[in-house]
Amino acid sequence: MDENLTLVWGKCLQFMRDNLNAAEDNTDLKKLENSFDLLFDNVQPVSLVSNNLTLLVPSDFYKEYIEDNYLSLLSAALKKNIGKGVKLWYSVMENKPAGQEKPITVNVKGKSISTPKVQETLPPAFSQNLINPFVVPGMKKVNIDSNLKADFSFDNYVEGESNKFASTVAKSIAKRPGATAFNPLFLYGGYGVGKTHLGHAIGLEVKNAFPDKVVLYLSSEKFIQQFVSAAKAHKQTEFANFYQMVDVLIIDDIQFLSGKKSTQDSFFHIFDYLHQNGKQIILTSDKAPVDILDIQDRIVSRFKWGLSAEIKSPDFDTRRKIIVDKLSRDGIVLTEDMLDFLASEVKTNVRELIGVINSVIAYSTIYKSDLSLELLKETINKIAANQKKVINIPYIQDVVCEYFGIQREQLLSKTRKREIALPRQLAMYFAKEFTNATFTKIGEEMGGKDHSTVMYACDTIKDVSKIDKELKKYVKELTEKIKQ
Structure with missing residues (x-):
């Protein structure tokens, strides 16, 4: 890359970052600050010719997200560091089989021009004919139970400010598993905020759109147990063979690999094989990659290859949407003040919120009472008295x-x-x-x-x-x- 172009682009990024940091009283801009590095770390300047700047982006998703959220700020940065009249173009590089790459370049007005083909090159010493020691010749795919929960679909996933970014990326992955820049997708956040639901939703959507693909969901505890059993029986190769047949691998609570050196070694090789062969990997954790203790640096670095997306505790509006969605599926309608009360009472996570809703429904059914604000308060007080206090x-x-x-x-x-x-x-x-x-x-x-x-x-x-x-x-x- 041209050294001057790198310098100019670096100044543009710094200008945008400084303006986002300074926007203390602007809620919308502060939200954009959180996703800035995640987005622009995957954007590269390709050329700057006659006031035409071309940016290489991994997919249409990036182009659309930049135009919808950062275009005004980016335009100001380009005007300041390049000059008036600069035109912005995108070279969209979709991940396709070798020899079929067809990047397109469009400017912000949609006008297209031809651009040189963009390709990834392998190191000179890399052989296309390397033999993978884990793969057994002639092995065919077998029927594998995906372990997916039908209720955890995108249709049942309530979107809000706390999870919108992660949900949008998840839907993009489900349409083209293994063929986006979001591989692996690393979802992290607190207990009960919807990470598992989103992982299942991707798997269900993939199975629906691509019935022949092998999708597998499991917890990290199950993965560890399987590896330990395989190691005791001296069947580590068979263990690796099994996972290398998977097209979409979803592992929940990956943080529990912490301290499990042998399991980490096996996971590392499985991860590399799947990633190199265009298979989708989805991981969830209660911690960001850098906060997981006692895990190999090479694994943490691979967690960062794709996209890390945090899912936060739902805000009031999202909690209210969840309540309405859940109750409507059970044929129950609440008044506005009852909805507001429920959404205000449970502030921690989605799982606890749904538990309270189910308790209210059960109480109303058992005692054959019409739901009222008084009944809601009485029921929640009883729940609080019978449950161990959650310190959050x-x-x-x-x-x-x-x-x-x-x-x-x-x-x-x-x-x-x-x-x-x-x-x-x-x-x-x-x-x-x-x-x-x-x-x-x-x-x-x-x-x-x-x-x-x-x-x-x-x-x-x-x-x-x-x-x-x-x-x-x-x-x-x-x-x-x-x-x-």
């Missing part, structure tokens, strides 16, 4: 806010006043103590703070509470309240 970040925030007599909005704000900053640090400290959330996740839940800010807060509370009697008292009393 929103709950910790509520306890800390009540203890210090401040509002949640203040806790999540950017103010550095001591009367707010100290409770915020305590909330971060307890979030790390009582939940499995990463520093990054805690920072996001605390108003979009950086992970380093959370680390500093945790270290500060831990160290200062040893010598400061007042802070020690806060930690002791809040610990008791959180555990109540």
Whole structure:
């Protein structure tokens, strides 16, 4: 790539990033900041000739996403760093079998021009005739139970701000498994936010569109158990052969490979074989790739080859959509105030929300009572009394806010006043103590703070509470309240 072109494009990216970072009060722009690196890491400048800049993008999805969300900002960056009258073109490189690549180039107005063919080249020492030691000659595909749940389809997946990006990418993959830039797709997020549902939805859609493809879903625990059994029986080769027949491999909770060195070795070779042969890999985890401990660097690097997409806890509007969708399928209609109450009461995850909805339906059916706001409140109170308290970040925030007599909005704000900053640090400290959330996740839940800010807060509370009697008292009393 031309050195000047690389420099110019780098300045354009920095201009866009700076403007997104500065948009503290613009919610829409702040949302775009989260997906900026994920998107533009896969975009490369190809040429800059006579004020015509051509960008190489992996697929039409990238082109459309840039035009829908970043075009104004990108145009401003090009105008500043290249000059007025610059024209933007896209070279779309779809993944197709060797010799069939047909990249197209279009400008933002849709006018097309011809461009040189774009190809990936193999290293000179690479032989096209390498023999894979795992493949048994003459082995044919066998019928494999996909282990997919029919209810976990895209039709039953409620989209909202917390999962829209991941859902859009998932649908793109389902149309062309193994033939997009999103391979592997690494879905991560907290408990019960819909990662598993989305993995199943991709598998179901693939099976529907491509009946001959072998799709397999399983948990990482099952994968580990199978490997251990194969190793004991000295059948590791047969184990690898089985997985290399799969066209779409979906593994849930991949973080549990942590510390399993032999299993990681086997997974690494299976991953490489599937990826090199255009097979789709979908992984879910409660942590981002870089936050998974005790796992080989070469595996983490492969997690980053495709796309990592976070699914967050559903916001109020998404929770409300989930309630309406679930109840409508059961023929139940609630009033607006009842819907608002339910959506406000359960703030953690989709699984807990559906559990509450099912309990309300069951209570109404058993006692033959018409659903009312009073009945909802009574039912939820009974559920809360009979269930073990779930300690999560929103709950910790509520306890800390009540203890210090401040509002949640203040806790999540950017103010550095001591009367707010100290409770915020305590909330971060307890979030790390009582939940499995990463520093990054805690920072996001605390108003979009950086992970380093959370680390500093945790270290500060831990160290200062040893010598400061007042802070020690806060930690002791809040610990008791959180555990109540």
